[in-house]
Amino acid sequence: MTFRNFKMVDYVVYGRGAFNQLNEILAPQRKDDAPMIFFVDHYFENDAAFLARIPLLGKDKVVYIDVTHEPKTTYVDALRDDLKDEFGTISGIIGIGGGSVMDMTKAVSLMMTNPGSSADYQGWDLVKFPGVYKAGIPTISGTGAEVSRTTVLTGPVRKLGMNSDFTPFDQILLDPELCKTVPVNQRFYTAMDCFIHCVESLTGTYLNAFSKAYGEKAQDMCEEIFLHRSDWDEESDEKLMMASYAGGMSIAYSQVGVAHAVSYGLSYVLGTKHGIGNCIVFDKLEEFYPEGVAKFKEMVKLHNIEIPQGITKGLTDADFEKMIDVSLGLVPLWENALGKNWQEQMSRERLRKLYEQF
Incomplete structure (x- = not known):
């Protein structure tokens, strides 16, 4: 019998107010002149108080993720292309939001280092190379996307995840305080x-x-x-x-x-x-x-x-x-x-x- 040897999230921090430690957590992952990219659920686009808490440094950028629809492979590929065109290389991607943002973060991280379209990797163990550093910060609870080895995407012919050992987050930050405004x-x-x-x-x-x-x-x-x-x-x-x-x-x-x-x-x-x-x-x-x-x-x-x-x-x-x-x-x-x-x-x-x- 062969037992699955599966990859888990590398680091987990939990606690009310843990979001305040984000700058400290990201510091060792920063590379010279390579920004951190923050994928933020568009729900927070007009929440100035929350946005002010995101530890932006240098060329860091906030990208608002439209979660009106389920994540699509075309959206993943477009975000990857935009980031490569603007920055070339990045230090990592930090996802802040619900399951769709978690999936987009994992997928774009992988596509920064893997060729072709994300649709090419819908399936099991098709991803060939580790992505850039990625961290997940859920602001709603239930999907389990913060710990899973998949990122569920709707492609041209199927809805299926990029299931691989390279998919799990390098870091997740679980702060229940971030969930207080969920409808x-x-x-x-x-x-x-x-x-x-x-x-x-x-x-x-x-x-x-x-x-x-x-x-x-x-x-x-x-x-x-x-x-x-x-x-x-x-x-x-x-x-x-x-x-x-x-x-x-x-x-x-x-x-x-x-x-x-x-x-x-x-x-x-x-x-x-x-x-x-x-x-x-x-x-x-x-x-x-x-x-x-x-x-x-x-x-x-x-x-x-x-x-x-x-x-x-x-x-x-x-x-x-x-x-x-x-x-x-x-x-x-x-x-x-x-x-x-x-x-x-x-x-x-x-x-x-x-x-x-x-």
Whole structure:
């Protein structure tokens, strides 16, 4: 038997107010005349007080990342080209924002040193060279993108991550204080990404003690926050940030499952954002995850969250076929969910009927 020898984040700092240490953390990584580039979620573009806390030195630059849509390979390539044209070389990229910013940061870091288009590297272990230094600072919790070895991108023919040992961050900074302004609905949708990670990991065929240890703790914290209380406080932000970290770790040695495999198809065709897309799908997956879906529905009711319905009505046969193609291309996810014989269980017809429910 061969065991996976997977790469983890090199350094982690956690704590309320840890963002204030960013200048000190970056100092050893700076190279002469090579700036640090700060990818900042466009949500903060008019937040002068927050922007003033970013430790800009010399030629350092803030680039606002538009997260209106899921990250695209064309966007990654364009940012890479802009940075190379303007600076030639850079010291590193610091991502400040949600999962999309985390993914863009990891992807552009890799493309600064790897030739071609980011679409060439959508898959498993295709990246050939380490990227430039990269650090992730999440301002919303749930995706686990801060610890994963993938950066999920929508390319010309598929939605698929750049999965490699070169993808994880060199440094992550986890400061729960940065999450205090997240809108209620967005916080829920993104937190449920973490909860769904855990359900899929803990019920999957890839499950092992490593994944189980992280997954159970992350799921317990999600349920403590969203199932057993309806209010929100600073401690909730702290617990959710650690649940996101642990949820991401739970799939590092395992995989996600049906909800993610199906939501990728929705995202590719309809542009559905990842968190809400997972919620739309998971809401209809009682046959695969009965206990998890029952708890999810309780959380939705308790926190008065609206899950969009009827989003696939009016789609063409070609749209459904493309969603099915994208979804069925995610072999490890289906294998984790349904086992080695997953293709015998998940036919195109069955998947079409599932998509028609959303």
